[in-house]
Amino acid sequence: MTTAYWAMLAAILLPYLFTFFAKFRGDFGPKQNHNPREFLQTLxxxxxxxxxAQQNSFEITPAFLAAVLVAHTIGQIAQPTLDQLAVAFVISRLVYGLCYIADLAILRSLVWFVGVAIIVALFVMSAG
Structure with a gap:
């Protein structure tokens, strides 16, 4: 498996890191797991x-997955470049979440843009 495929798995799992922070921070268990969506709205x-950050991560992940699959399928992007872009996306999403949690709104928006730009780059570079 390529590094880009492993980055896809990381992108799929990353939102759960933010979920863990939201639900378990400072606690030994979730405050409310019978109605988790209702509970999360009270935070x-x-x-x-x-x-x-969790919600946004779930929203953007399908676009990243599609971009990596298209890039692999078409094969126009050299594998090392594809791997680097995929890893950069995952790093951007981690930084995005940390900025969101820390309430660094402007930096968060810039990092969000970087992630979207990577997705667009994967598609455009695949077009040749």
């Missing part, structure tokens, strides 16, 4: 922002 501060 405030960094825990609320972690939930929002």
């Amino acid at each position: 405030q501060g960094s825990r609320q922002r972690a939930n929002w």
